[in-house]
Amino acid sequence: MEKEAKGTKRGRTVFRSGNRNVGDLVLAKGQAVSDAVYDIRKKFVTPYDGPWKVTRVINPSIYEVANEKGKITKFFFNQKAIQHYLPPME
DSSP: OOHHHHOTTTOOOOOOOOOOOOOOOOEEEOOOOOBBBTBBBBBSSSSSEEEEEEEEEETEEEEEOOTTOEEEEEEEEEEEEEEOOOOOOO
16 A cells, blocks of 8 residues: 555656757767787776767757767767766866
C-alpha cells in the first residue's frame, strides 16, 4: 500500500540547459579500450577526448560536434557525456 501511495516520476522529462552554444569547445566522453601490444590499460586512459567544437544543438540535451579541422562526427553526444573545455593557461 505504501508503494502505491509513493508513486513514480515517469513521464516528466525536464531538460536542463547545458549552457553550451554553437562554437563552444567541449570534451566528449570516449570509449576506453585496452591494447596489450602498446601496453595500454583501460583504467589509465583519459575518459574524455577533444577538444571538439559544438556545431549544432539538436535539442537542449543533444549536441553535434566537429573536430578542430571542422569535420563533423557521425555521433551525437548527450549533455552528460560532454563537459566544457578549458584551454591550458600560458
